[in-house]
Amino acid sequence: MNSSVISRRIVQLILIMIGVSVVVFLMLRMIPGDPAQLLLGELASPEELAALRHDLGLDRSLLVQYTIFVKNMLAGDFGISMRTGTPVINEIIPRLAATVELSVAGMVIATVFGILAGILSAVYKNTVVDYTAMLSALVGVSMPVFWLGLMLIYVFAVHFQVMPMMGRMEMGTEMHAITGLVLVDALIHMDFAVFKDGLRHLVLPAVTLSTIPMAIIARITRSAMLEVMNQDYIRTARAKGMEESVVILRHALGNAFLPIITVLGINMGLLLGGAVLTETIFSWPGLGRYVVDSLMGRDYNAVQACILIFAVLMALINLGVDVMYAFLDPRIRVDGD
Amino acid sequence: MGRWDMLRDLLKNKNTVLGMVIVGCILFLAVFGPVLAPYDPFLPAPLDRLQLPSREHWLGTDSLGRDILTRIIYGSRISVMIGLVAVTISLVPGTVLGLLAGYFGKTLDAVIMRVMDVLLAFPAILMAVFIAAILGPSLVNTMIAVGIVYIPHYARIVRSSVLLLKEQLFVQSVSHMGGSHGRIIFSHILPNALAPIIVYATLGMGTAVLQAAALGFLGLGAQPPQPEWGAMLSEGRQYLQLAPHVAAFPGLAILLLVLGFNVFGDGLRDVLDPTLRT
Numbered sequence: 001m002n003s004s005v006i007s008r009r010i011v012q013l014i015l016i017m018i019g020v021s022v023v024v025f026l027m028l029r030m031i032p033g034d035p036a037q038l039l040l041g042e043l044a045s046p047e048e049l050a051a052l053r054h055d056l057g058l059d060r061s062l063l064v065q066y067t068i069f070v071k072n073m074l075a076g077d078f079g080i081s082m083r084t085g086t087p088v089i090n091e092i093i094p095r096l097a098a099t100v101e102l103s104v105a106g107m108v109i110a111t112v113f114g115i116l117a118g119i120l121s122a123v124y125k126n127t128v129v130d131y132t133a134m135l136s137a138l139v140g141v142s143m144p145v146f147w148l149g150l151m152l153i154y155v156f157a158v159h160f161q162v163m164p165m166m167g168r169m170e171m172g173t174e175m176h177a178i179t180g181l182v183l184v185d186a187l188i189h190m191d192f193a194v195f196k197d198g199l200r201h202l203v204l205p206a207v208t209l210s211t212i213p214m215a216i217i218a219r220i221t222r223s224a225m226l227e228v229m230n231q232d233y234i235r236t237a238r239a240k241g242m243e244e245s246v247v248i249l250r251h252a253l254g255n256a257f258l259p260i261i262t263v264l265g266i267n268m269g270l271l272l273g274g275a276v277l278t279e280t281i282f283s284w285p286g287l288g289r290y291v292v293d294s295l296m297g298r299d300y301n302a303v304q305a306c307i308l309i310f311a312v313l314m315a316l317i318n319l320g321v322d323v324m325y326a327f328l329d330p331r332i333r334v335d336g337d
Numbered sequence: 338m339g340r341w342d343m344l345r346d347l348l349k350n351k352n353t354v355l356g357m358v359i360v361g362c363i364l365f366l367a368v369f370g371p372v373l374a375p376y377d378p379f380l381p382a383p384l385d386r387l388q389l390p391s392r393e394h395w396l397g398t399d400s401l402g403r404d405i406l407t408r409i410i411y412g413s414r415i416s417v418m419i420g421l422v423a424v425t426i427s428l429v430p431g432t433v434l435g436l437l438a439g440y441f442g443k444t445l446d447a448v449i450m451r452v453m454d455v456l457l458a459f460p461a462i463l464m465a466v467f468i469a470a471i472l473g474p475s476l477v478n479t480m481i482a483v484g485i486v487y488i489p490h491y492a493r494i495v496r497s498s499v500l501l502l503k504e505q506l507f508v509q510s511v512s513h514m515g516g517s518h519g520r521i522i523f524s525h526i527l528p529n530a531l532a533p534i535i536v537y538a539t540l541g542m543g544t545a546v547l548q549a550a551a552l553g554f555l556g557l558g559a560q561p562p563q564p565e566w567g568a569m570l571s572e573g574r575q576y577l578q579l580a581p582h583v584a585a586f587p588g589l590a591i592l593l594l595v596l597g598f599n600v601f602g603d604g605l606r607d608v609l610d611p612t613l614r615t
Binding site for chain 2: 012015016017019020023027030031032138139141142143144145146147148150151153154158269270272273274276277280281291292295296303307310311314315
């Protein structure tokens with residue numbers, strides 16, 4: 001992938017981001033209800049309402065509002081939260097860290113177990129192992145994430161009481177945040193009690209979040225592996241007397257990785273979306289739950305910022321997948337189409 | 338492939354048969370619900386609150402004493418309707434946009450597909466939540482929200498089929514003989530692009546049911562006392578410690594219906610369009 005292709009991709013990304021910002025901005029203005037009224041309550045006088053609308057910039061034309069919005073956004077200023085009165089960026093950063101921690105944990109579980117199930121399924125094609133893995137994958141993609149989360153809470157937190165029910169840490173746990181990622185911060189502080197506690201809180205939400213991507217990864221790994229395992233070079237490797245595990249892991253999986261990488265990228269987007277529901281169920285203080293709460297509270301500035309961040313993350317992931325693709329397979333010269 | 342050959346292949350495929358059985362059973366419940374359901378789905382029975390499954394109430398009762406099996410049976414009507422309506426809302430405009438973009442190309446293609454790219458830049462559930470919040474929480478708005486979110490998916494699939502088809506000789510020859518754009522698109526290209534559309538629409542039914550249930554769960558979908566499965570699950574969440582069955586059974590119903598559509602869609606794909614097989 002040469003630099004002109006990367007720059008073309010970046011231009012595309014910028015254009016999409018401009019489109020996203022326009023869509024978000026316009027859609028938020030279509031939400032029924034006056035945010036000023038919502039903030040001040042039913043008893044507010046018309047003067048108070050007018051003053052607040054002026055402060056929030058809601059009395060200006062849409063074009064002016066959008067221009068101010070873009071200008072501020074580029075300076076990293078997402079405005080003041082209409083619900084809490086604090087800068088949105090200050091509310092978002094710790095929540096973004098919580099969502100990143102959850103999504104990365106979910107992706108690790110999905111990737112490890114998804115690829116493992118896919119390999120086993122392909123190696124033991126048309127056996128009980130294959131049928132079980134693929135049936136589980138089908139159930140996995142059909143499962144409502146929020147239902148699975150509730151059932152896991154019931155079994156592990158209510159019935160057996162071996163896992164915490166919600167949150168990121170036990171109530172009252174104090175730790176100076178450096179990265180905002182509980183596990184990483186606990187390791188930096190060498191506080192293994194907090195690390196263990198953070199890990200225990202992370203397991204159920206991460207498993208819940210990983211189900212759908214895991215199922216998709218397992219299916220794509222199986223089909224990619226089956227395709228590769230029919231190739232001549234696999235037969236040659238076997239004929240040379242190479243160990244089966246080396247043939248499968250190095251020769252087959254190595255060459256089956258391209259479609260898997262693509263699916264990993266697409267699934268990161270799914271994971272970000274899934275975080276909205278998972279965080280709601282587990283009271284995980286992340287961006288997904290925050291965006292839903294902000295939408296319900298008609299907190300325009302917060303919703304704008306969150307959705308833009310989600311869209312930027314997804315676009316960056318797609319860009320990353322393209323670059324990784326070229327890195328993994330030098331034959332590919334992405335032409336930008 | 339002739340119509341009978343295709344039917345034979347569909348009936349020989351284990352996935353389509355299993356999917357048809359699951360979806361068929363739920364459709365049967367949806368159609369004959371009022372005859373089959375043992376109780377009234379809306380009438381509270383305070384003395385029967387949160388009962389465990391028993392001979393009288395096979396799946397137990399909810400927080401108002403209503404029979405959960407009855408509400409699930411009535412809820413099947415809502416879920417099937419959501420699937421059908423939401424998929425239609427995505428399918429029709431998505432197909433038209435894909436046909437226009439793929440066939441006419443150039444500026445029109447660029448404009449349509451860039452708008453689709455912008456819509457695809459949002460995580461689907463987030464976009465659905467966003468639209469549902471704008472329109473206000475209701476069943477109809479849920480179907481609209483879920484439908485709009487998936488328009489770009491259909492547009493992309495149809496466009497890529499059209500790009501291949503319009504270069505085919507049979508299409509080119511109609512064009513050289515002076516066939517109108519409308520005739521070429523609707524009589525020659527669309528019928529040949531149907532297989533992936535049908536497959537995607539079947540799989541899309543499952544996705545639509547899941548997304549609508551998620552909106553119901555978040556309180557943005559069907560409102561009480563409607564027996565929508567997602568909303569029932571959300572209500573059951575409050576009683577998870579006391580009566581987990583209130584949340585468990587509606588979730589199982591969602592799982593079963595979505596599984597049915599997915600298995601059926603997988604089978605259809607194998608038969609109608611093996612090139613899409615993963």
